[in-house]
Amino acid sequence: MPLLPPTPTSSGNPGSNRPPGSSGAPPPAGTPPLLDILAAQNPWWSGRDFSAQAGICRDRYFKKIRAYYDSGEIVVINGVRRSGKTTLLMQMIQDLINERGADPRSILFVNCDEPAIAQLANPLEMVLDTYRKEVYSREGATLVFDEIQTIEGWERWIKAVYDRKQFRLAISGSSSYLLDSKVSQLISGRYLSLHVYPLDFSEYLLFHNIDGIADPVTLASRKYEVLELFHRYLYEGGFPQTALREDELVREDQLRAYYDSIVYRDIIRENDVRNHRALGDLLAYLMANITSPYSYRKLVDLLGIDPETIKEYIRYAEMAQILFEVQFFSYSLNVQARNNKKIYCIDNGLRNAVSFSFSKDTGRCAENLVYIELRRRGYTPYYWKNNGEVDFVLKMRDASVMAINVTYTDQIHQRETDALREFAEEFGSKVSRCLLLTKDTQGTDGMIEYIPLWRWLLEGDDYLGRNQGRN
Numbered sequence: 001m002p003l004l005p006p007t008p009t010s011s012g013n014p015g016s017n018r019p020p021g022s023s024g025a026p027p028p029a030g031t032p033p034l035l036d037i038l039a040a041q042n043p044w045w046s047g048r049d050f051s052a053q054a055g056i057c058r059d060r061y062f063k064k065i066r067a068y069y070d071s072g073e074i075v076v077i078n079g080v081r082r083s084g085k086t087t088l089l090m091q092m093i094q095d096l097i098n099e100r101g102a103d104p105r106s107i108l109f110v111n112c113d114e115p116a117i118a119q120l121a122n123p124l125e126m127v128l129d130t131y132r133k134e135v136y137s138r139e140g141a142t143l144v145f146d147e148i149q150t151i152e153g154w155e156r157w158i159k160a161v162y163d164r165k166q167f168r169l170a171i172s173g174s175s176s177y178l179l180d181s182k183v184s185q186l187i188s189g190r191y192l193s194l195h196v197y198p199l200d201f202s203e204y205l206l207f208h209n210i211d212g213i214a215d216p217v218t219l220a221s222r223k224y225e226v227l228e229l230f231h232r233y234l235y236e237g238g239f240p241q242t243a244l245r246e247d248e249l250v251r252e253d254q255l256r257a258y259y260d261s262i263v264y265r266d267i268i269r270e271n272d273v274r275n276h277r278a279l280g281d282l283l284a285y286l287m288a289n290i291t292s293p294y295s296y297r298k299l300v301d302l303l304g305i306d307p308e309t310i311k312e313y314i315r316y317a318e319m320a321q322i323l324f325e326v327q328f329f330s331y332s333l334n335v336q337a338r339n340n341k342k343i344y345c346i347d348n349g350l351r352n353a354v355s356f357s358f359s360k361d362t363g364r365c366a367e368n369l370v371y372i373e374l375r376r377r378g379y380t381p382y383y384w385k386n387n388g389e390v391d392f393v394l395k396m397r398d399a400s401v402m403a404i405n406v407t408y409t410d411q412i413h414q415r416e417t418d419a420l421r422e423f424a425e426e427f428g429s430k431v432s433r434c435l436l437l438t439k440d441t442q443g444t445d446g447m448i449e450y451i452p453l454w455r456w457l458l459e460g461d462d463y464l465g466r467n468q469g470r471n
C-alpha cells in the first residue's frame, strides 16, 4: 500500500503516489519509520477523511483560534487533559484545508506524546527535517505540535522556529507548566493563548442537539429538556467525550481513567512525586471536600503530611488544572493569607466519579459549577466570611466588587441573603452588585438579584455586567 496516496490538492506531481521531495521510487521497506508515524498522524496528506476527529464545533473557541492564527503569532492551546484541545486543533486544520484552500501537505500535525516521537534524540528537529525533506519543503507551512510540553527544551526550539518566520505555529499542552513564567518569558510577545475548559452548559446542550436557545422562543419551547439536561450536567460535568456517553457506568469508569491519567502523567511524572500515598490521600480529601474552607494545619492533623508537602502537592494539582485554591477576600494581603482557603474542582463529573459520597452533594456541585464558570469567564473569584459567608467575590475592572451566593434548594434560606447584606454593609459603595443564584427563583428585592443558576450559565456575561469587565 502506498504510504502517501495522492490528493487532489497536493503540491506534488499530479498522479504521483509520493509527497513532493521524496524519491521517485515507491516507498521501500526501509522507509524511515518517522515518516510512517507522521503519515498516520496527518491523514489529510493522503486525502483521507478526518472529519470524525474534528468533532462538534465549539464556536467561541474556534472563532478565537481562527483569529489568533490570522494574527501570525504562535497559537497556544492550554487546558486540562481531555478537555478537547486536540479536537480544536483538528477543527483548525479542517478549516484551513476545506474553507481556506490550504494545501493539505502544508500542514504538519505532531502528537509529541506518541512514544515513538518522544523517544527520538532530537524529536522536534528530526520531525521538521523529515517533513521538509519528504513532504513539503516550501515556505508557509503550518506546524502544529500537540502535547508539546512532553519534549524537553521545546521552548527554545519553538522560539528559534518562530524567529525564522517561515512557518505558522500552533502548540497545545495539558499543564500550566506550558506557560509558566520561564517559558512565557522566552516566547513572550510571540504567542496568543487560549484556555480550554470542559463544556459549558450551552456547549453541553449543543452536544445533546439543543441549539439556538439564545432565542427566547426556542428556549421557551425546549425549557423542559434544558432543565432535565441541566440536572445531568450538574452531576456529570462537561468533559466532551463523557457528555456524549449515555451509559452511566462506562461514563464513570472513563472519568476515573481521566483522573488516574491526570494524576499519573501531569502530577506524579511531571513533578517526580515519590510519596504516592500522601498525594493520593490529600487529593481524595480535597476532592471530597470541594467548596469547604480548610487550613493547612487542619490538613496536617488529618492526613499526617507536613505542611510544605501539602502546599507543594496542591500547587501540582493546580498546575495539572484539576483543583484550584480560592483565597479569602480582603484588601489586606496579610488578612488574606491568614484566613482559610477553599478548593474547587475542574469538573463535577470528575469529582463525583472519584469521591465516595452517600448524598448527591447537590449544594457543592452547584457552587463548584459557578466557580468553574467564573474562571471560564476570566475571573479570579475569592470568598468572604464573617457572620455569614459569601461564596464568591469578584474584583471588577472598575475597582468595584461583586458578591455572589449560590443556593440550589427549593426554598431560599435567609442566611444566604443575610450574608450578601452583611457583605454589602461591610464594603459599602465598593459593592456594585449582589447576586443570588437559585434553583428557580427570579427577580430582585432592590438590593439582591435572584437568577436561576441554569439561566445564568446560559446568559453568559450579561448578568455580570457587560461593561464591568473582569479583573
Ligand SMILES: Nc1ncnc2c1ncn2[C@@H]1O[C@H](COP(=O)(O)OP(=O)(O)OP(=O)(O)O)[C@@H](O)[C@H]1O
Binding pocket: 054, 055, 056, 057, 058, 079, 080, 081, 082, 083, 084, 085, 086, 087, 088, 147, 174, 239, 240, 241, 242
Ligand atoms: N468538540 C468535540 N466534539 C466531539 N468530541 C469531542 C470534542 N472535543 C473533544 N471530544 C472528545 O473528547 C476526547 C478528548 O478530546 P481531545 O483528545 O481533543 O482532548 P485533549 O484535551 O487533546 O486531550 P489530551 O490532553 O488527553 O490529549 C476525545 O475522545 C474526543 O473525541
